[in-house]
Amino acid sequence: MATMANQSQIFRLPTELVQHIASFLSDDDLCSFSRTCVSFAAQVLPSNSSVWRSKFEDQYDSVQHHASEELKIEYQTRSFVLSQAISFRHGETEQGYLWLEVLQTMILEALLYTGREDPFQPSSKNLERIAETIQHTDFLSRPMTGYGDETVSQPSRLFCAIQLCLTHLSFSTNYSRPCSRDDYNIEYVYSYASLFHVPLVVQGKVDLKTLLHIRNFWQRHFTSSREDTFLKSYQGISERPDTWTCPFEPRNTLKTFWLGYYSCIHPYPGTAKDLEISQTCADVGAHTAELCANSISLEIDGNAQNWPQLLNEIIPTCADCPTRHFFHGTQKFYSTIDSPACYLVRGFFEPIGEPQGGIPGWARICFITYDPNRDILGAFSQEGDGQTIEQRGSTNSSFPDEDWPPSDLEWSFHYIHGFEGVILPGGRIMLGQWLDIKEEGALDCDRGPVICWDA
Ligand SMILES: [Zn+2]
Numbered sequence: 001m002a003t004m005a006n007q008s009q010i011f012r013l014p015t016e017l018v019q020h021i022a023s024f025l026s027d028d029d030l031c032s033f034s035r036t037c038v039s040f041a042a043q044v045l046p047s048n049s050s051v052w053r054s055k056f057e058d059q060y061d062s063v064q065h066h067a068s069e070e071l072k073i074e075y076q077t078r079s080f081v082l083s084q085a086i087s088f089r090h091g092e093t094e095q096g097y098l099w100l101e102v103l104q105t106m107i108l109e110a111l112l113y114t115g116r117e118d119p120f121q122p123s124s125k126n127l128e129r130i131a132e133t134i135q136h137t138d139f140l141s142r143p144m145t146g147y148g149d150e151t152v153s154q155p156s157r158l159f160c161a162i163q164l165c166l167t168h169l170s171f172s173t174n175y176s177r178p179c180s181r182d183d184y185n186i187e188y189v190y191s192y193a194s195l196f197h198v199p200l201v202v203q204g205k206v207d208l209k210t211l212l213h214i215r216n217f218w219q220r221h222f223t224s225s226r227e228d229t230f231l232k233s234y235q236g237i238s239e240r241p242d243t244w245t246c247p248f249e250p251r252n253t254l255k256t257f258w259l260g261y262y263s264c265i266h267p268y269p270g271t272a273k274d275l276e277i278s279q280t281c282a283d284v285g286a287h288t289a290e291l292c293a294n295s296i297s298l299e300i301d302g303n304a305q306n307w308p309q310l311l312n313e314i315i316p317t318c319a320d321c322p323t324r325h326f327f328h329g330t331q332k333f334y335s336t337i338d339s340p341a342c343y344l345v346r347g348f349f350e351p352i353g354e355p356q357g358g359i360p361g362w363a364r365i366c367f368i369t370y371d372p373n374r375d376i377l378g379a380f381s382q383e384g385d386g387q388t389i390e391q392r393g394s395t396n397s398s399f400p401d402e403d404w405p406p407s408d409l410e411w412s413f414h415y416i417h418g419f420e421g422v423i424l425p426g427g428r429i430m431l432g433q434w435l436d437i438k439e440e441g442a443l444d445c446d447r448g449p450v451i452c453w454d455a
Contacts, residue, residue: 011039016050018043023054027079030055047072060106061113061126078102082133088145091152092159100158104358106130107165111248111361111425123245130166131175140169140176143216148182160208161357163215167429170219171234172242178224184216186279187272189449190265190433197315197435197447199420201364204320206356206422211431214449218261218431221280229282230261237293237334239455241429248426249454254325254349254365255427258296259334260452262434268444280448296345296369296452298329299399306346307366308405314440315366315420321350328399331369343369343415344399349423361425368437370416377403377412409437419450428454 010018022044025033030051034041044051052072056062059075066074081102088096110124134140143163146152155163169175188210191198200207221227222234234240239259241247263282269275306326307317317324329345347367356362372379380401406412418440421432429451436446 015043019050020054023051023058027055059125059129061109061124063109063112078106078129082129086137086139088139088142088155088159089147089149091145092156097156097158100156100162103130103133103162104158107162107359107425111359124248127247131169134166134169134175138177139163140166140219141179142183143170143176143179143212143219144183148180155209155212157208157357159357160212161359163212164208164424164431165359165426167215167424167431168241168244168247170215171222171240173223174242176219176223178226179216179219181220181276181279184213184220186217186275188213189217189279190275191447192269192272192275193443194447195441195443195445197418197420197433197440199316200422200432201318201352201420204318204352204354206352206362206364208356211422214431214433214451217263217279217449218451221263221282227279227283229280230263233293234261239453241453244428247428249428253427254298254300254327254363254423255454256298256329257455258298258430258452259293259455260296260430260450261293262450263448264446265448266446268446293334294331294452295334295455296329296331298327298345301326301328301399305405307348310406310409311368311418311437314437315418317348317366318350318352318364320353321364322353324348324350327367329367330399343371345369347419352422359425361427363423363427364420365423365430365432366418366420368416368418371414372402372406373412373414377406379403413438417446421450421452 013021018040022030022033022040030044034045043049047069049072050068052075053068056066056071056075060078081099084095084099086096086099092100106126106129110126110130113124113126140163145155145159163170170179186192200210218230221230223231225231237259263280265275265278266281269278302325304326306328326348327346330342331345332342345367347365349363349365352362352364354360409416416437417434418437419432419434421430423430430453432450434448434450439445
């Protein structure tokens with residue numbers, strides 16, 4: 001047997017130090033290192049070795065509540081699962097579902113992590129790992145199960161929830177290529193041939209699938225040069241979701257300034273096939289306004305009459321949502337020069353208590369944008385009085401005191417659009433649908449998809 005004097009210095013190091021050194025090795029090097037000597041393996045590989053916590057915290061957001069033993073298993077599971085080549089072309093295989101579950105755990109931790117509000121660690125390691133993983137898959141480039149093959153089963157709520165949580169990455173060319181028109185059903189996107197608005201949230205349950213179709217529509221039209229629609233306008237905005245480093249905000253409160261787009265289609269397509277071919281007015285120049293982003297400024301206003309019964313009959317508040325906050329605000333076209341057109345906004349938002357697809361932090365937001373008929377809805381404020389909507393917009397004055405609530409929808413407004421949407425976990429993106437409130441119930445009622453993000 002060799003004496004201590006014959007051994008290299010490293011054999012005499014205390015276990016803690018060996019573990020510390022080993023924690024700097026890559027997974028492959030750690031494996032080789034352990035194979036060189038039984039003693040090293042015995043020091044670094046057991047689940048109570050500090051190597052696992054060090055390696056875990058180097059790669060992922062630190063989660064205090066895990067014991068070291070769990071961290072070893074969690075670390076090794078993630079390393080293995082995330083390195084798999086994954087595809088949902090043939091639906092959700094068992095392997096695919098496991099992959100989704102690992103992403104779900106990491107998103108949950110990221111939501112908790114930013115909740116700690118550490119000013120020195122604003123971005124989340126988990127989200128960085130997810131982004132790296134995504135780069136090596138087509139998860140966001142073909143963001144639907146089956147890739148257009150309708151015989152493949154519908155995506156699970158877990159699949160949809162994770163897709164939606166990663167919306168900011170899906171607009172980034174670093175992580176995604178433009179998806180195909182096959183990755184969304186344009187009839188769902190527009191609620192084609194619906195006589196009445198179909199709610200996106202029913203009894204606290206979010207219609208994740210429709211939201212994903214809407215998201216994929218925007219993904220395609222924001223990123224594909226084969227669609228001559230929103231791409232140039234979107235690229236022209238500096239504050240875009242694909243430029244974010246911190247997609248999940250620490251506090252889940254209502255953001256007050258939003259940018260976004262809505263899409264319409266004119267004339268209303270007679271058949272679904274027509275809609276499939278021409279997906280938006282934004283490509284024909286007939287509705288140039290659609291090419292311009294909208295900005296919406298909101299201000300909390302506790303008056304429940306911001307959503308009077310007349311509107312509640314069309315877009316009802318959700319009885320299952322525990323709290324509700326009302327707001328008012330203004331909407332205008334977003335451009336570098338001060339845009340004159342300005343509409344008024346009233347609505348509410350309600351956090352959704354239940355997790356969706358296993359992930360918490362969703363909220364519902366509903367509002368109208370409108371141009372009041374001042375012969376009927378009189379205005380009293382100094383700023384608003386005697387001024388047209390256009391003047392109010394350019395002077396950026398406060399919300400007017402006006403006769404409210406309206407007694408009818410037909411005569412009180414020159415224009416009134418309703419919107420129902422869902423704010424995704426992280427609080428920075430809303431997806432949903434708009435409709436022309438005055439035409440609700442008519443077969444050719446204007447309606448379509450909307451997206452807005454925190455700016
Ligand atoms: Zn149009």
